[in-house]
Each structure stands twice: as structure tokens, then as C-alpha cells.
Amino acid sequence: MAVLVADNLHKTFRAQGKTVRAVEGVSLRVERGEVLAFLGPNGAGKTTTIKMVAGLIHPDRGRVQVAGRDPHRDPWALRQLGAVLEGNRNVYWRLTPLENLEYFGVLKGLAAAEARRRGERLLERFDLSGKRSALTQQLSRGMQQKLAIAVSLIHEPALLLLDEPTLGLDVEAAETVKALIRELAAEGQAIVLTTHHLEVAQQLSHRVAIIREGRIVAEDLTDRLLARFSGDQYEIEVAGELDVARRTRLAALGAEALDGRIVFVGDAEGLWHVLEALKPLPILRVEKDRADLTKVFLKLIREDVRA
Amino acid sequence: MLRVVAVEFKRSLLMLRRYPMEMVGQLIVITLIFYGLFLGARYIAGPAAQFGERLDALVVGYVLWTLALFAIGDLSWGLMNEAREGTLEQVFLSPFGPARVYMARNVAGLLLMLGLNLSILGLIMLLTGVRLDFSWAALAPLATVLLGAYGLGFLLGALALYFKRIQAFLNLFQFVLMFLIMTPFEQLHGPVRTAGFLLPMTPGAGQLRALLARGEAFDPDLFALALVSGIVYLAIGLWVFGRAVRIVKQRGLIGGY
Ligand SMILES: Nc1ncnc2c1ncn2[C@@H]1O[C@H](COP(=O)(O)OP(=O)(O)OP(=O)(O)O)[C@@H](O)[C@H]1O
Ligand SMILES: [Mg+2]
Numbered sequence A: 001m002a003v004l005v006a007d008n009l010h011k012t013f014r015a016q017g018k019t020v021r022a023v024e025g026v027s028l029r030v031e032r033g034e035v036l037a038f039l040g041p042n043g044a045g046k047t048t049t050i051k052m053v054a055g056l057i058h059p060d061r062g063r064v065q066v067a068g069r070d071p072h073r074d075p076w077a078l079r080q081l082g083a084v085l086e087g088n089r090n091v092y093w094r095l096t097p098l099e100n101l102e103y104f105g106v107l108k109g110l111a112a113a114e115a116r117r118r119g120e121r122l123l124e125r126f127d128l129s130g131k132r133s134a135l136t137q138q139l140s141r142g143m144q145q146k147l148a149i150a151v152s153l154i155h156e157p158a159l160l161l162l163d164e165p166t167l168g169l170d171v172e173a174a175e176t177v178k179a180l181i182r183e184l185a186a187e188g189q190a191i192v193l194t195t196h197h198l199e200v201a202q203q204l205s206h207r208v209a210i211i212r213e214g215r216i217v218a219e220d221l222t223d224r225l226l227a228r229f230s231g232d233q234y235e236i237e238v239a240g241e242l243d244v245a246r247r248t249r250l251a252a253l254g255a256e257a258l259d260g261r262i263v264f265v266g267d268a269e270g271l272w273h274v275l276e277a278l279k280p281l282p283i284l285r286v287e288k289d290r291a292d293l294t295k296v297f298l299k300l301i302r303e304d305v306r307a
Numbered sequence B: 001m002l003r004v005v006a007v008e009f010k011r012s013l014l015m016l017r018r019y020p021m022e023m024v025g026q027l028i029v030i031t032l033i034f035y036g037l038f039l040g041a042r043y044i045a046g047p048a049a050q051f052g053e054r055l056d057a058l059v060v061g062y063v064l065w066t067l068a069l070f071a072i073g074d075l076s077w078g079l080m081n082e083a084r085e086g087t088l089e090q091v092f093l094s095p096f097g098p099a100r101v102y103m104a105r106n107v108a109g110l111l112l113m114l115g116l117n118l119s120i121l122g123l124i125m126l127l128t129g130v131r132l133d134f135s136w137a138a139l140a141p142l143a144t145v146l147l148g149a150y151g152l153g154f155l156l157g158a159l160a161l162y163f164k165r166i167q168a169f170l171n172l173f174q175f176v177l178m179f180l181i182m183t184p185f186e187q188l189h190g191p192v193r194t195a196g197f198l199l200p201m202t203p204g205a206g207q208l209r210a211l212l213a214r215g216e217a218f219d220p221d222l223f224a225l226a227l228v229s230g231i232v233y234l235a236i237g238l239w240v241f242g243r244a245v246r247i248v249k250q251r252g253l254i255g256g257y
Helices: A046-053 A075-080 A097-107 A112-125 A141-153 A171-186 A198-204 A222-229 A244-253 A268-278 A293-302 B002-018 B020-039 B042-051 B055-085 B088-092 B098-128 B136-163 B167-182 B190-198 B202-212 B220-251
Strands: A002-015 A018-031 A035-039 A061-066 A081-084 A159-163 A190-194 A207-212 A215-221 A233-238 A255-258 A261-265 A283-288
Touching (some): A002 B220, A018 A215, A035 A046, A035 A198, A046 A061, A046 A159, A061 A075, A075 A081, A112 A141, A112 B002, A141 A159, A141 A171, A171 A190, A171 A198, A190 A198, A198 A222, A198 A293, A207 A222, A215 A222, A244 A255, A244 A268, A261 A268, B002 B098, B042 B055, B042 B202, B055 B098, B055 B136, B136 B167, B136 B220, B190 B220, B202 B220
Parallel strands (some): A035 A190, A035 A207, A081 A159, A159 A190
Antiparallel strands (some): A002 A018, A233 A261
């Protein structure tokens, strides 16, 4: 069963005489154990979508189900949802990490003792035990963000929403938070992650959805999306010299030898012919050129979707 | 729900402890006021002197005044601070929903304030050897006044949720509260009395005055009216707060935009 089903969400804001169509027909699905990277430029509608999923903004149209329940109709749907929201503190600075965990745990429906027990475990896990009785205010930004993630997990929700969890963190803190998300993902936590750090998205996500001006312009498995945008280009490295006869044969197949590397543009079957032609030279490396998410993203965002 | 009240109580206590200067300041102010009252400085009770000249009346009046002030403003101040600091949305993510969480917060805050006031009072009674002759009947109208005050608190909370900055308005509200608690509608007649009693907190405050200041007997009819008034105003406050929650969710304004 899908942990998140969002169907055809629409949201238009009216403020100061202006109308902003923030989200127009967004649908998302996240399965158990899946990480969805939800990407898009500034103002594309990511936060609005996340908040509609979390029950914090009512959609004008469309439907949300978290673990089978609609947070807009049934508040106990929130029992299966944890969220770290963009640019917010998310936790009380005047409480210690453990006190925050206990407080929000009870707010999510746990008994205080249970919340404390789980809180201790999470602090241990997130390497915050040393700071359990310091005021949250005094922690570094990276630790505060880790605590916010811990708090959002205290009730073991089926779905975790992370809206730009690395925003405003320095390189080291961002790395720590990234490592943490990677660990959670590896454990099978379903996550919707928005981020402008596309290499983070590429490393962590199973699937990618790209939103632009309120509409999804691409949605696919991360690997498939990358493959789709990767040219059919291979690089082959062999040991030893290529003689003239080989070079001519390779050229006939459409492959080109450039200082020790052979570059071939063609399909997978063509590749076998090239490898045949190279026989019996020892092969050091065969690699398919892969697009990275940044290239894909920029390409999709620049295309005029409405055209 | 009890759990939520308990954890809110703990949170309030912890937060209070984290502002030690403020806490100490508050304790000193309360102590001085009670001490002044015991020494016979009636003017210290301020608006609460309305409830009679006797020491017990002054004390009850003063406690009522501070609790009502707290009940009316605390929710709104909390909402504004949390919207600014970015914890409000996390509270809204609770399956209990904001109305119940803030109700629990109110109850916890009341218990805390009451506890603080009563312990200081007890201490002073112990030190001065003065005994107060509380009439327990006064607690009933006092409770109805607080119900009404929390109703107003939720009304103002709705405004705070929507407008985010209502500090000036909140300060102004002290005078509204003064008017509601101090005007002796129970001694007026005809339509003015009726209209006055339709306002929040007035029947309960009137009954307190009758009991404490004028030494009248407990009037069950007036109490019934006070109770209904308190419950109705609390219900109105909760209803309007619920509407405000719906509206801010519609417009995406919870954390402030
Ligand atoms: N409450 C609101 N009232 C009016 N307009 C809003 C509101 N919330 C968002 N918007 C507008 O809706 C659009 C989408 O905003 P949203 O915050 O969802 O974008 P985003 O993809 O999260 O951007 P970013 O990457 O900058 O966080 C923007 O044009 C924004 O100005
Ligand atoms: Mg955003």
C-alpha cells in the first residue's frame, strides 16, 4: 500500500489583489521504503504541496491520503506523518533536546514515559546524547536540524516530509544531515524530500518529481530519469596500442579512438561489435556516460512546458 | 488529553524556569502585592478593590483579576510568538488539533498561576499569622468568570492567528476587562442590567461582589446565569477559533507568509 497518495492537488492564493496559482494538478505517490525527491525552482510550489500533504494548507481541489487516511478530514492521519518544515525552528529553543522530544511525542499521542524512552534512543542514534540537557538554543545549526528530524520521528510515522532540510547549513552540518537522511532511507523510512542540492537528491532518492510553475514536468525513477537524459555514449579503455587495422574497423563501427580511450556513440548492440573489434586486448574499463540530476533538472526547467 | 495537560504543565514550568529573572521578578511582585494587602494598603488591589474592603475580598478580587488577565491574553501572546519563531506549525501537526492543545495549555497555565499565587499567599499567611476567612461559595462564580475569560482568550487567539500582530489591541483589552469586571450591573435595573449580564464575565463578577463586598447570600439563580454565560462564551470562543483555523489553512497563513 502506498504511504502517500496525493491526487490532483490544486491551490490558488489570493493576497493583496494578486492571484497566485501555486499548485496546479500535482499528484504524488510514495511507497513504503521509498525516497521521493521533490524538486523545482524557487516558487514552484514545493512547500505549498508539502503543507497540503501535512494538512496545514487546505487544497482547493484534490485529495491526500497518508497511510490510507486523509489528514484534512481525519486528524489521526497525522499520527503517521512527521515533518520538518522549511526555514522554521520546528522545536522550542528554550527546552532541551530531550524535553522537546518528550513534549512533541505526547502531542503526537504517545505517553510521556514512552516518548522519553524513544527520545533517549533517538538522541543516541543521532549523536546528540552529549547535548541532551543543553538548551536547544545553544546547539549548532546542524544539531538543531538533526533534533528537528529526531522530533519528527518520535512517533515513528510512516511518512517523513523534509522541506529543504539542508537549507542554511554549512558544508559540514549539511553533510551530517545528509548522512542521517541516507541512513533513514536505507532503513526503509518513506521520505518526501525537497532540496535545491541536486547532488543530495541524486544520491538519496529512488524517485524524482520535478515541479515547475505548479505543475509536475517529470516524474520517474531516479535511475530511469538519468538514463533517459544520458546520451548513448560509451567510453572504453584498453591496455596496449591500437594498430591501424583496428582503428579503421572501429571507425567503420562509429567508434573513435582518442588518446587511449575509445568513445562510441550508439546502442548497446553496437557496443558488442566494438568490443568484438577490440578482442583480445585487455579491457580496463567500459562506462556509459551518465547525465547528472543537475543537467536533467536544468534541461527540464528551461524547456517551455506549456508549449 | 490528560497527558497533554500534564506535558503542557511541564513545558510551562520549564519555560518559566528558563527565564529566571522574569520568574523571580514575578514572584517578588506577587509577594509584595499580597504583603501590601495584608498591611492594609487597599489601593494596591487596584480594580480588584471593587470586590469589597475586607482582606479576604481584596485577595479574592486580586487573584481573579490576575487570572482573568492571564486567561485572556496568554493564548494570543503564545500564538504570536510561536508564529514568529516557527514552532506553530509543529503544534498544528498534532492529531489532537490546535483547539485541544491550546485548551490543555490554558488549563496548565491556570494551574501554574493558581499554584504560584496560592503558595505565596499561604506563605504570607504563615508568616504574618493572619488567617483569611474564605467563603468557599466564592469559588463557584470565580470559576464562571474564568470560563468567560477563556472564551475571550480564544476569540483574541483567533485574531492573533489571522493577523499575527495584535499586541496593541491586546494591551487595549485590559481596559475592556476592567469595564467588564468592575461595572456593577447587578445593582442596575431594567434593560441595562439585562444587557450588562449578556456581556462576558459580568454575571459571575456581579455575584462575587454580592457575596464578598455586600455579604449577601448565595443566589442560585444568579449563579446559574453566570454558569451559562461562562459556558456560552467559552463555546463561542472555541467556535470562532475553529473558524479561524479553517481560514488560515485555506489561505496558507499558519506560520505566517
Ligand atoms: N500563503 C500564501 N499566500 C500567497 N501566496 C503564497 C502563499 N504561499 C505561497 N505563495 C506563493 O505560491 C508560490 C509557490 O510557493 P512555494 O512556497 O510553494 O514555493 P517553493 O517551491 O517552496 O519555493 P522555494 O524553493 O523558494 O521554497 C509562490 O509564488 C509563493 O509566492
Ligand atoms: Mg519552499
